[in-house]
Amino acid sequence: MLDRHLQESGNDSKISDSTSSNIESDSLEAYSLSSKPASIQPLQSTSQPKSKNAFAQLRRAWNNLTFRTKLTLILVGSAALPVVIxxxxxxxxxxxxxxDELKHTLQQQGQSFTNEYVLRTQVDTETQAENIANILQATEIDLSNPAQVAARRELIENYLVINENQESPELTKNFKIITDAQGKTVAQNIFVGDDNFSNQPLLPVLNQELSLQKYQRVSLPTGISLTDIPIVQNALKTGQPLSGIELVKNQSLQKIGLAKQADIGLRQQPNQNLAEAKRPFPEGTYDIDGGKAGLLSMAVHPVKINNKLVGTVVIGTLFNRNYGLVDKFTQIYNGPVATIFAKDWRVVTNVPYTDGKTRAIGTRVAREVAEKVLNQGNEFVGATSIIGQQYLTFYTPLYDHQKVLNPGQAKPVGIAFVGKSFLEADNHLAYQQFIAYSIGGGILLIVGLISIPLASSFSRPLRRLSGFAKQVADGKQGVRLEISDDRQDEIGILSREMNTMASNIEANLEARRQEAERVKLFAEIAASRAREAQDLNAVFDKAVSGARQIIGADRVVIYRFNSDWSGYIAAESVLPGWTVALSQEISDPCIPNHLIEAYKKGRVVATNNVLETNYHPKHKKLFERLQIKANLVVPILQNDQLFGLLVAHHCLATHEWQQSEIDFLSQVSTQVRLALDRVGTLEQIIQEKAKLQRRALELLMEVDPLTQGDLTIRASVTEDEIGTIADSYNATIASLRQIVSQVQEAAQQVAITTSNKESSVSELSQEASRQAEEITSALARIQQMATSIRAVATNAEQAEAAVQQASQTVAEGDTAMNRTVDGILAIRETVAQTSKKVKRLGESTQKISKVVNLISTFADQTNLLALNAAIEAANAGEQGRGFAVVAERVRGLARQSTEATAEIEKLVTDIQTETNEVVAAMEAGTEQVVAGTQLVDETRQSLNKISDVSAQINELVRAIATVTVEQSQASEEVTQTMSDVAAIANKTLTEATQVAASFKELLAVAQKLQANASQFKVN
Known part of the structure; x- marks a missing residue:
């Protein structure tokens, strides 16, 4: 960011240089135009003559300046140039x-954080593990002998005491564990943080003493195996003490009760506007157990008796959510933030999250840092993005015990970080820049006060201009400058232009406000959640209230027609003091049929003066009772039928309706029509659904005797979807009746010709049973098909109308936004032109100053000549007395001229000062125009929400298509099932024929089959 500031400073100097060169070139161009010869010289083809001509023009312009002007320019330029450089x-x-100082300091602080806090936990852990191991070896307790451990348990547990109220977080331990030679725990003392881990942790309060982190003891049984922790496994394997910053999976942490504190998870962080190098690597690049791993400072020291490994001492500190470690460092070193990473994942930090209130734990480091620190094992010093903010940072890698076992192969398992926000450095540099610019500005101010004479001639008009510009910039409306039409100087021109600008700004602002209100009203009506007819009252009330406020009418009503074309007031919005039409009984049956037909075609009736129009007498009485002077009638259609009228009234006086008012009320009517169509469609769908359900119930009741074996039942066939299903029922039952008849005939034949062959008859019965099951399955699939058909009929018509209208609404809103943006651009152009004219006024005042200086010089010389003349007249005595009187009068006139020029100089200076203030006010007006553009963008976002509704309707269409596919599949399954039924029937017939031909001894069984088949009623 410091580099960016340097670049911005360079850009500013370039801009100022280009500006001064433009001004200089403008003055030269003006001079050349005024002094160019009558004949036009041909253009030169080489650059050298052009440069000579430019130098000659510059020299002529310099020679034509007065000496005082030259001297003033030299003094100001010679003082300003060195000061600026x-x-x-x-x-x-x-x-x-x-x-450089900040970078060096940050490196030192980063090394201090790593050594004094992060690695100090490791050193202290090593020391304590070694001390406990030495004591156990000295007491010769065989940790692999359960009897010895049980006998001396109290002594062993005394070695594992943990001070949970330790004021130094770098010395706090989470666990002290003693294992046997197989890595199973024989004694332990474990503490876990006593916090609400479900909430995001808050940042520490500035300038407030840090509170100690609270812990609670974890009670676990002994005999837990720790060999799945790599450092424990390697210490048992090698028999040597090991320590390091270890990355342990959550499953292993569960064994020692630290899984909940370690489970931080992965937190979302803003990446959409960052370069690729500033974003983290994709999730899964590093194994952090899905955001549940724990980063621990651990030491494992073997316990040996007579050179035999009998156990280990395991001591460790969990970094996850160990906030005291980073907060103490930040407090002691006055400001830098700190973080400890497990791989690229923040497990403890006091870096603020995007909300500015919580810690950014669970977020991940930029990939440029991970690449250099984790993949290459190097330190990283420089600027990078942290949660969307720029920091100057220092990152250093952290290693596990593999750094001792395999130094060349070890890879970093974590990162220690210290950083400072560029905002702090920028504030310090901004203060230093302020001091430097203040000193330079003071010097330039002194030089300017000495070099440039004061003048004040037009201060009052310019103060009025400045005050007027400030009022316009502050948004005050209705203010205008008083200026006479015969004043044609710069002040008069500027005053008239500023009055014009103020009028344009007010007109554009009013148009933008009205357009925004209209779009908002359309959006509210379109977004209404009306589902039933009773919900429409809220839509009507919103429509009439919003329409009345926007067009400024005294009353707006919705007149709803009955079936006989009589009607009533369904909704009303009226200003206080006028008659409320909603509370009165209004009958208006006198609307002629031809007018109703015209309303159906969308006719709009605008009446500027109802008294001058040939209305029906009943209409005139109605107008008189409701005090109506002018009205505007717009039809409301529902499914191409006349639903009612949207009517606006002016009661105080007649009103000439504008086309914009007519268009707006027509748009409101369109929005109301859409709400009516939506409700009507929903009600129609509900009615169709109820009708289908009623017909389905009737069908089920008709075919219910089928369950009692009555195959003579026929369902009533209608023209709807249920009729199709009933026809399928009848066909199925007819086929079944034919099958049963054939079975009865076959049984009768078998009874005559067969006697004992039970097996064939039994097989025939099984096939008949399977046939009944297949028929039942077919009926179920037919019902599924009917359900799908109802779903298809439910939403078909709604989709197309809703999508088309939503698109139209968004298009109208977008057109309105474009008109608003055009108005804002016109305002910006007007302000720019006015600013240029103000600058030209400043240049004119400088020319006046030159003339005043010349007059002042002439007055001084005249005064000197008059004084000399008076002296000569005194020497001449009586003869020169008359000449002395004249000289004294000339001297008085010279003195008055000097005083007048001094006043003019003061006025000119005030003019220049006030001109600068006017330019500043113009710039403020430009900023307000930009803010207005942002408001228009917000309104455009509201319209985009309407577009989202269209997307939901598209989802309905896709759902309908899905149901249609299901219907087709169900129909295919019904066809296949019917085919199976036919095949089974054929097989049954074949078996019956075989039995009749070959096995006459099955007579008894055949008689039983005949009795069973007789239960079905087929005639």
Missing amino acids: VTQGLITLNKERAF
């Missing part, structure tokens, strides 16, 4: 030096 140079050097 020296000040800018000092600021640049100071920025570079400050960046």
